Amino acid sequence: MNTETDAIESWLVDRVVAYGRVDTGTFTPETPLAELGLDSVYALTLCGDIEDEYDLDVDPTIVWDHPTIRELAGGISERLAAA
Amino acid sequence: MTTAGPSSRPTGTASGAPDDLDALFGDPRVPGPFDYATIARDDDARRVSSAAESLLDEWDATADFVPASLGGRWVSTEDLVRRWRPIFRRDPSLGVGYGITTLMAALNVWVAGDEEQRADVADRLLRGERIAVGFHELEHGNDLLQNECAATERGGRWFVQGVKQVINNVDRAESILIMARTSDEPGVGSHTLLMWNKDDASRRFADTSRRVLTAGMRGCEIGVAVFDGLPVPVAGTIGAPGTAARTALTAFQVSRAVVPALAIATVDAALDLAVRFGTERSLYGGVVLDLPHARALLAGAIADFLIADALSAVVVRALHLAPAECLILTAAAKYLVPQLLMSAMQDLSVLFGSTFYARVAPYEIFEKFFRDLAVVPIGHAGTTACLLTILPNLQAWLRRSRRTEATEPALFRLGAPLEELDFGRLSLGAGSRDPLGAALRDPIVRDRFVPGTAAAHSLDRLGDALDDLRNEIAAFPASELGTDAAPAAFSLAHRLTLLLAAGAWAGVCADEADATSVTNDPLVREACLRRIEDRLRGRVAPLDPMFVDRLMTFAQDHVARDIPLAPSARKERRHPHVEEGSAA
Amino acid sequence: MTRSVLAGRGAVADLNRYLGDPRDPSAVISIERSLELDEASAYPGDAVDALDAWKLHRYYAPAEHGGELRDVFVPMMMIRSTAARDLTVAVAHGISFLGAVGAWIAGGPIAATMAELVLDAAPLSWGLTERGRGSDLSATATTAAIGSSIVVDGVKWPVNNASRGRAMTVLARTSDAPGPRALSLVLVDKGRVDARTLATQPKVATYGNRGADISGLAMRRTTVERDRLVGEPGLGLEIVLKSLQFTRPLSTALSLGAADHAVDVAVEFAASRRLFGRELGSLPAARATVGTAVADALLAECVVFAGAREAHHAPQELALVSSLVKFLVPDTVDLLFRDLTSFLGARSQLVGFAGAGEFQKAARDNRAVGIFDGNSVVNLNMIVNEFTAITRPEDAADIGGILRDFRVDAEPETWVDPLRLRLVTRRGSRLLRALPVFADLLGSRGSAAPAHDITAELDRLLDAAGTAPRQAAPSAASFDVAMRLALCFGAACAIAVELAGRGSGSEASEARLLAILERIAVRLGLVRSESAASSAVALAGQAFETAGSRGRLSMLEGWGNPL
Structure with a gap:
């Protein structure tokens, strides 16, 4: 894991907490997002946030394919590298 | 004349217990001879339940259409509606097919028949006979004065030549009331009403065998009558020759009031089903009614329903208490109530979604209700025809409305005793006052709305809207209120019906007869008034969540207790095993 | 005009000739037979077989797999023509297209397998x-x-x-x-x-x-x-959701056919019926009712066309566009039916009687479009889910590009690239973004006034959408915003079609656009219906005139759909 992925991961943790369904410290980056009260609508919001933050085109399927914060950070990082 | 109230009805028949139709039919959701599943199957087969028809025979159902003074059960029209509602709660096509068109035909005789004719028709109805309304000609729709089917008099008999179309019970009815052209002169004096009592001698001059199929009311036996020199004795002339239009316009005021009030019961049942569906059907990990959009749809339908109920109930009472004003009032009810009810049904059909479209038990009856009710706005007085009744009377209404200071509280006291209807007091004009419009500004009504509250503000805005409408009508050229009126004129009449509905709702809310009624709830009061304000503006927005929650609580509570939602029904019992707490 | 454009239109015209006049009992689809089967709840097998014999199914498979499917609007117009005669038949046949689309999206060898089935006229x-x-x-x-x-x-x-x-x-x-x-x-x-x-x-x-x-x-x-x-x-749901982006606009062609049917009945009724001693069609209120229905039908046509064009030219926005189209078209056509029901009176309820007995069947059939394959609630929810994308700071809309894509003779040559589909858009729809410029482009034309009113409403809606809370179960207020956004989208579609048309700005074309936009303003609650009456009355005049020459009004020159 590289520092960039770490940074993405902690940005994602902030976004998840900001959504307001879970508190910091009650979950880990490996908790499935679905268990964090993050429904399909939040997936859309999160994709919008990712696009704005990283200037990437992502579809909600990125959350389907990377269902935890850690995996999602990895997925974003891969796409950034490929971009 | 008796002054029988709802609890002390005349017992003109031997069968007794005339109020127990709900008990006799049984709960339609529970398997039985006349349950929803059977009704839906009969509808598919284009018939009505013969079991239910024989039950109605035994119950002497048509005695309700005969005034008590002629030996029947009809005193209060409100009671008539209440007794017949259990039928419309189960199968509107049974109600129409079994009796309502017979009532419509008989009304013409009560209005214009001589003593002998009235006694004869009363006897026939008390024997359970049917009379078909032979008025409609497809080519002319509601424009009755253009009807072509003609009669000529020769040697004490009329001879009828022509065709009547879309006539309910035309084949099985024992009699047909025929509207026939008896003069080539244009105008209101060109048609005459003739009562043809079918007998072996005359039957061969008429062919009534062709059936017409309809999308709704599939169980009704609607057909065509072809008359080829049909002889009708001159003694069968109802009213003087040339008075058909006048008689029909008077008589139909009663049916224009009664039919919408009966349709209320069908939508009441549909709302009941919708609440059950929304609470039982799971979707996205919850139930349908967890979704705010679904709740708002249902709540909006309930608000429309409550407004429709208030207007129709008050207009039924007006037949007795404000008969001279009933031309406009009944046209308003027949125009607006079906429109509000269809709008509610449309919203419910969206809520039911694929369960509406693909008929799935136990909700399959909703699809039938939806089709059946679509016929009501068309029925015997179409939407346009009702507005055309109002248009030429707008200026007269305006003068009366401006001088009416107070309303008539008895109009809004739903369920209070009424004396027998005096058909002679129904008029073909605007009457002398505007009791429903006046309700919007009546000090007592305003006081009961508690000045300063949001509901009172809404009431005041509607009062202002009434003033604005009066000014618009005053400025509108009277010459442009005829049959070729522009859409702007129709808009005046449309908005008048909405404001009359607002008056009816406000009046019913202000009536303090029943403290437990939903009409006492400030949020419900306001929700309905706002709904009317929206309709006046032309677009209905979703209700605010606070209104939605209150209306949903009201509906869910009534459904759980198995009692009807309509405030006008608060004294009726829905199912035999339930005793309603608020019963008188 | 390219060869394929002519071929596509020629094929639609050929199908129309093949299907013939439904009032003729010997036609492939006759009103008489349709009503009979409907009454018996019986499958229209003969009509479906006849469509097979005409090889309609070939238009359901992309050319690259051996079929005739290039411009998706061509099969849509075929479905419209069929549905105008009997919607049940159009659904019964067209459902195979829906069954196959997943394979065109997925690609690979399964697409070839599916194409074999489709080209073999196998029902799917x-x-x-x-x-x-x-x-x-x-x-x-x-x-x-x-x-x-x-x-x-x-x-x-x-x-x-x-x-x-x-x-x-x-x-x-x-x-x-x-x-x-x-x-x-x-x-x-x-x-x-x-x-x-x-x-x-x-x-x-x-x-x-x-x-x-x-x-x-x-x-x-x-x-x-x-x-x-x-x-x-694991790709099942994704493929389904992307397939739905095609099938939603596709199925609205059914509503278009139903609208054609309803308008025909109403125009004929108005022309033949006498009321109060006058021809019904000469009474102002009746003319306004007919004109309003025609305006609704023309709006539906523009929106369906936009759905087809955007499938090819803006597939990355189809997630939103397909929901806007699938909400707005059936909703508009259902409204049209309800308005005409009271206008037609008893006729609207009769089965097989006096030349109008098919109206009630078409009205019932049409409700299916708004209920199946993503109902109105699902589509409005999709629009709500796009609020963030719709309200994101926007690029200037490429007006020239839209108008090029919307030319009726600029037909796409190939079937859509499924790789460009997304489950959510980045910036909403270019048509919504273009509305303010579209309104300006109308210049001093009368239609510019409602266009600007609708644009102002769009601004308010975007503000509301931007501040709406993000919820798994959106509020009724958000649904209402979505509904009104769809109407604004409809206005943009209508203006785009008009501006891209060859007769753009002509008196007749302007009258059509004006009636459509004023009707939208009424539905948005911006004005009361009587304010739109004069444009509706004028449009009814056009409709009566066109019907006199056995034609139907259309916003799509050359694509007209004569009965």
């Missing part, structure tokens, strides 16, 4: 729904165990064509893991599996489309070959 079905689960696909309980072969177990019901169809594209659970990647699509060809493992489920009685084969298929450990997966395992 799309097995998504299950009993009691409504539109909630993530709750799919049917399973497919993937090993050396695939074992499918479960019941699909209610599904159109389930019993008659030769093959069903089945959505099934292929993994126990939670989430959307647990679902896959499997092609179950009844001719290639052990028939003893299949059982059809009874036909459902329906409000409209009474003759349709809406039934079910039970699969009990039905084994299919491993290569019958439509797309990779």
